[in-house]
Amino acid sequence: MDNARKISKSPWRLLAMATTVLCVFALASACGRRERRTPSDTLVVVLESTLRDVDPRFAITNYDVKLSRLIAPGLTTVDSADLEPRLHIAKSMRRVDDTHWRVQLTPGLLFSDGTPLTAKDVAYTYTSVLAEETKSLYRKSFLERFASVRVVGELEVEFVLHGPIATLRSDLDFGILSEKAARAGRVVGVGPFALKSFAPERVVLTRNPHYGLGPVAMMKRIEVRTVRDGNARNLMLVGGSADFTQNAVRVDLVDFIEKRERVSVTSGESAILTYLMMHNEDPLLSDVRVRRAIALAIDRKRIVEAKYGGRATLATGLLPPFHWAYEGAVPRYEFDQERAAALLDEAGYPDPDGPGGEPRFRLSYKTSASQFRLAVARVIASQLSEIGIAVDVQSFEFGTFFADVKQGNYQLASMQTSAISEPDFYYTYFHSSRIPDAENLHVHNRWHYRNSDLDELVERGRVTMDREQRKQIYAEVQRIVAADVPIVPLWHEHNIAVMNRSVHGYELLPNARLANFAAVTKSR
Numbered sequence: 001m002d003n004a005r006k007i008s009k010s011p012w013r014l015l016a017m018a019t020t021v022l023c024v025f026a027l028a029s030a031c032g033r034r035e036r037r038t039p040s041d042t043l044v045v046v047l048e049s050t051l052r053d054v055d056p057r058f059a060i061t062n063y064d065v066k067l068s069r070l071i072a073p074g075l076t077t078v079d080s081a082d083l084e085p086r087l088h089i090a091k092s093m094r095r096v097d098d099t100h101w102r103v104q105l106t107p108g109l110l111f112s113d114g115t116p117l118t119a120k121d122v123a124y125t126y127t128s129v130l131a132e133e134t135k136s137l138y139r140k141s142f143l144e145r146f147a148s149v150r151v152v153g154e155l156e157v158e159f160v161l162h163g164p165i166a167t168l169r170s171d172l173d174f175g176i177l178s179e180k181a182a183r184a185g186r187v188v189g190v191g192p193f194a195l196k197s198f199a200p201e202r203v204v205l206t207r208n209p210h211y212g213l214g215p216v217a218m219m220k221r222i223e224v225r226t227v228r229d230g231n232a233r234n235l236m237l238v239g240g241s242a243d244f245t246q247n248a249v250r251v252d253l254v255d256f257i258e259k260r261e262r263v264s265v266t267s268g269e270s271a272i273l274t275y276l277m278m279h280n281e282d283p284l285l286s287d288v289r290v291r292r293a294i295a296l297a298i299d300r301k302r303i304v305e306a307k308y309g310g311r312a313t314l315a316t317g318l319l320p321p322f323h324w325a326y327e328g329a330v331p332r333y334e335f336d337q338e339r340a341a342a343l344l345d346e347a348g349y350p351d352p353d354g355p356g357g358e359p360r361f362r363l364s365y366k367t368s369a370s371q372f373r374l375a376v377a378r379v380i381a382s383q384l385s386e387i388g389i390a391v392d393v394q395s396f397e398f399g400t401f402f403a404d405v406k407q408g409n410y411q412l413a414s415m416q417t418s419a420i421s422e423p424d425f426y427y428t429y430f431h432s433s434r435i436p437d438a439e440n441l442h443v444h445n446r447w448h449y450r451n452s453d454l455d456e457l458v459e460r461g462r463v464t465m466d467r468e469q470r471k472q473i474y475a476e477v478q479r480i481v482a483a484d485v486p487i488v489p490l491w492h493e494h495n496i497a498v499m500n501r502s503v504h505g506y507e508l509l510p511n512a513r514l515a516n517f518a519a520v521t522k523s524r
Contacts, residue, residue, distance in 0.1 A: 048227065072175030072176055089122075102157075103158075110210035111178045112210060118155065119152070119154060124177070130142050175189055204221060222517060230253075246508075251312075264503075269494060270494055272416055272420070272495075276380065277446060279410060285363075293387065303376065308494075313494070318423075359389060363391050365413065366405070366413045368396065369396060424461065451480060505520045
């Protein structure tokens with residue numbers, strides 16, 4: 001075991017050396033460049049990935065959704081510190097019966113082109129998603145929820161549901177479009193900003209002078225640029241040619257970047273989960289004892305301290321500890337190599353020749369080509385090797401990696417969820433009906449987990465209207481999933497915003513949305 005431990009430390013040393021070299025190079029380069037400044041009326045934002053669409057009906061990626069809500073917010077919003085859904089465009093919601101809800105709109109709201117928001121625009125937005133010809137990826141989830149959406153007054157719309165929906169307030173956080181503009185191929189909403197131009201690598205938003213849900217935005221323009229290279233993004237921020245980025249700087253470089261005179265860093269709790277997925281139908285990983293052993297063999301605390309600088313919260317499941325439905329009394333998997341080894345022995349995979357020799361068995365581990373994600377994957381692989389599991393780490397360009405994951409072509413893989421605002425995400429990620437097949441690769445139970453008791457509970461959770469009853473249901477859901485370990489919940493990485501020191505007024509949200517851009521100012 002001593003030799004194995006010596007070997008396992010080498011990735012940490014190599015990672016630390018690589019990080020130091022990268023930081024010194026980046027900072028030295030930045031110091032040698034002439035300082036540039038962005039326009040005082042423009043917030044220049046840099047992202048690491050290409051944008052696809054800001055029409056809320058087609059906005060799928062995290063960045064697409066974040067930008068779309070700046071243009072076209074929803075009837076409700078979950079953009080709050082506690083993730084509780086609140087009324088937004090809607091002035092009130094009234095339950096007629098289990099399947100009928102009336103929503104009254106806030107009067108006097110104008111779209112960014114100056115035309116009034118009416119119930120017709122709301123009904124059009126939802127019915128266009130429900131229409132097959134629109135080809136919206138949200139259609140399936142809408143069809144499950146909404147029988148129809150119809151106008152009952154100039155500022156009142158009725159949602160007819162297939163059955164009781166406990167998640168309705170969260171579900172109505174969906175961007176509302178101007179019907180007239182959408183039919184003409186334009187994206188126009190009542191948000192604090194209007195879309196001026198869109199290209200996959202450069203989006204320009206302008207201040208909406210008609211904004212009525214709060215003060216008119218302080219910044220005249222927001223310019224969003226795609227800069228794929230991490231070092232280039234860092235140089236732009238420290239050199240002054242960019243103002244803002246969020247969750248797009250390698251966490252192990254943040255401390256170095258923060259020392260630069262022109263840059264400030266702020267971080268906060270996140271509702272996004274980083275997890276290790278395991279294919280539950282794999283001959284090795286179908287045994288819960290093997291999955292538990294893997295969970296016990298990962299020293300998550302050490303990884304968070306060494307690789308994240310402490311900027312992450314250890315996870316017990318999908319929900320972060322600050323969530324209203326979080327249940328902490330669940331089976332936990334603290335680092336314990338002896339217990340992990342005993343479970344593998346019990347499962348019929350004894351160590352053939354002792355520590356450091358032949359492995360018990362071998363697994364493949366797929367990850368994206370991100371240097372940081374690959375580095376973390378190699379550390380996890382090294383830790384698993386200490387209990388006799390040999391792991392072959394393979395990295396791929398994200399599109400290829402994600403295609404393999406959706407098709408179930410993996411044994412181990414690591415990813416992140418979207419922001420978990422609703423406990424109903426347990427249905428999304430773990431209900432057996434959400435296992436991908438050839439006709440539907442866009443559902444999320446990619447680990448092929450099946451548990452009939454869990455299915456029944458999450459079905460009940462989405463139709464139980466009483467919040468305390470829902471909390472009890474999801475407490476049991478969390479205990480079941482933690483015991484079965486279909487995935488290893490690793491940590492909730494903190495949201496990290498890196499900004500030019502001239503940027504003021506930005507507040508982080510747990511879902512990493514950008515709603516606070518409306519309050520941002522710049523000083524000189």
